[in-house]
Amino acid sequence: MIADFESFKIQLSLSKIETCRELYRQNTDMIRIKKEEVAVKNLVRIIDSTLRLTYAKGFHAMSLRDLCADSGFSIGGLYAYIKNKEDLIYLIQSHGFMLARRTILAYTNGITDPRDKLLTAVKAHVYLSELMQPWFYFSFMEVKSLPKKQKQEAIAVELEIESIIYDIIEEGMAAGVFRRLNAHLLASLCKAMMQDWYLKRRKYRNQGTSVTQYAEFVGDVLGSYLNPRS
Amino acid sequence: MIADFESFKIQLSLSKIETCRELYRQNTDMIRIKKEEVAVKNLVRIIDSTLRLTYAKGFHAMSLRDLCADSGFSIGGLYAYIKNKEDLIYLIQSHGFMLARRTILAYTNGITDPRDKLLTAVKAHVYLSELMQPWFYFSFMEVKSLPKKQKQEAIAVELEIESIIYDIIEEGMAAGVFRRLNAHLLASLCKAMMQDWYLKRRKYRNQGTSVTQYAEFVGDVLGSYLNPRS
DNA sequence: GTCTATAGCATGATAGAC
DNA sequence: GTCTATCATGCTATAGAC
Numbered sequence: 001m002i003a004d005f006e007s008f009k010i011q012l013s014l015s016k017i018e019t020c021r022e023l024y025r026q027n028t029d030m031i032r033i034k035k036e037e038v039a040v041k042n043l044v045r046i047i048d049s050t051l052r053l054t055y056a057k058g059f060h061a062m063s064l065r066d067l068c069a070d071s072g073f074s075i076g077g078l079y080a081y082i083k084n085k086e087d088l089i090y091l092i093q094s095h096g097f098m099l100a101r102r103t104i105l106a107y108t109n110g111i112t113d114p115r116d117k118l119l120t121a122v123k124a125h126v127y128l129s130e131l132m133q134p135w136f137y138f139s140f141m142e143v144k145s146l147p148k149k150q151k152q153e154a155i156a157v158e159l160e161i162e163s164i165i166y167d168i169i170e171e172g173m174a175a176g177v178f179r180r181l182n183a184h185l186l187a188s189l190c191k192a193m194m195q196d197w198y199l200k201r202r203k204y205r206n207q208g209t210s211v212t213q214y215a216e217f218v219g220d221v222l223g224s225y226l227n228p229r230s
Numbered sequence: 231m232i233a234d235f236e237s238f239k240i241q242l243s244l245s246k247i248e249t250c251r252e253l254y255r256q257n258t259d260m261i262r263i264k265k266e267e268v269a270v271k272n273l274v275r276i277i278d279s280t281l282r283l284t285y286a287k288g289f290h291a292m293s294l295r296d297l298c299a300d301s302g303f304s305i306g307g308l309y310a311y312i313k314n315k316e317d318l319i320y321l322i323q324s325h326g327f328m329l330a331r332r333t334i335l336a337y338t339n340g341i342t343d344p345r346d347k348l349l350t351a352v353k354a355h356v357y358l359s360e361l362m363q364p365w366f367y368f369s370f371m372e373v374k375s376l377p378k379k380q381k382q383e384a385i386a387v388e389l390e391i392e393s394i395i396y397d398i399i400e401e402g403m404a405a406g407v408f409r410r411l412n413a414h415l416l417a418s419l420c421k422a423m424m425q426d427w428y429l430k431r432r433k434y435r436n437q438g439t440s441v442t443q444y445a446e447f448v449g450d451v452l453g454s455y456l457n458p459r460s
Numbered sequence: 461g462t463c464t465a466t467a468g469c470a471t472g473a474t475a476g477a478c
Numbered sequence: 479g480t481c482t483a484t485c486a487t488g489c490t491a492t493a494g495a496c
Binding site: 200221 | 286287288290291371374375412414415416418419421422423425426430433434437439443444447448451454455460
């Protein structure tokens with residue numbers, strides 16, 4: 001079970017550098033830089049800038065000159081890390097997928113009580129999207145323009161998350177802890193609610209909603225709806 | 231109260247031509263064409279094509295050449311209706327706003343029972359977004375890149391819709407029909423759920439969910455959560 | 461009112477100096 | 479390993495024929 005946001009943050013140990021090192025090692029063919037230390041440090045800069053600029057104006061609207069200005073690179077320098085603009089998408093997507101999938105499953109596995117399990121899945125997702133908000137936002141907004149293979153992967157990951165929720169609901173109904181209802185629809189609504197946390201993050205910040213408050217409210221709405229009626 | 235989707239559709243009388251005529255009359259300065267009949271017919275073509283292409287690949291990725299190919303215009307011909315690419319956004323946004331705001335309020339005004347009113351607001355929104363899906367999608371995806379003034383308007387319209395829901399919840403709590411809870415958060419979640427209908431429309435079509443089924447399910451989740459506890 | 465032709469510019473990508 | 483200089487392309491926008 002997830003204790004609180006702060007310990008989640010630590011457990012996840014979302015070291016960007018760590019993730020980028022893994023990314024570098026998997027793509028030594030694409031990246032021309034030989035010194036791991038240098039390459040990893042710069043990958044972090046490139047990915048950070050891309051996420052920031054895409055959040056501000058969209059990936060297509062972001063030019064590579066924009067990216068260079070923001071990350072402090074020159075055009076030529078940048079092209080040592082990618083062979084074309086599309087590679088930026090690949091870099092960002094791949095390390096995000098790894099992390100997201102792993103985390104959700106790690107937290108839900110091993111829990112048996114359906115109510116606990118549902119709340120944990122919701123919390124894990126909302127907490128994760130809080131820590132990786134730029135990535136979640138990027139992934140959502142850019143699916144449409146992704147190259148075919150990555151588009152399918154993105155959709156598959158999303159359906160996977162929804163099916164984790166679906167399975168928990170089904171288990172709970174089978175165990176008689178939840179009442180019988182349309183589990184597909186409820187799982188979709190759950191996804192929609194969790195999604196809003198990273199799509200409309202500024203709104204929630206403005207109205208002073210904390211990440212824990214949000215996750216628990218969503219969990220409460222679901223839990224209440226699933227209660228067997230008297 | 232809304233009877234069913236089909237009669238909603240008829241009552242809305244979403245005549246594209248009618249809306250575009252109004253749009254033409256409001257912008258005779260921007261549009262160089264003098265014959266109303268010709269202008270209106272072509273505005274429909276232009277708006278239709280823009281929405282379709284933007285849905286497929288995003289507004290920035292759509293070139294004016296793409297738009298010409300799809301709408302059957304030439305570059306020069308197109309520029310008789312707009313003075314630059316940004317004007318396309320303006321055309322699309324303005325007629326959408328008019329229609330959306332009017333409709334929701336028209337349906338909810340006059341209803342006194344909070345439960346009825348909430349369900350009606352949800353239904354009106356979901357039905358509306360079903361009929362104007364390309365516009366809602368466009369509006370959501372392109373807010374970021376909108377020129378300042380239109381960006382503010384878009385955000386204002388969205389908050390307005392959320393506050394309609396919020397007010398209904400508050401009224402119901404004051405009347406003792408709903409139990410006391412965080413109305414701001416619940417209104418946000420309601421918006422998030424309604425929103426998913428036009429953001430993930432393909433998913434819902436694939437899983438065979440009808441627009442009425444969706445709207446009623448959302449209404450049911452909310453209504454159930456708002457029930458006073460025994 | 462609509463077309464073709466083209467200007468003018470910003471972009472993605474490369475070559476080669478250091 | 480990083481930079482500057484440059485190319486080729488595709489874009490928005492305009493001019494002028496019909």
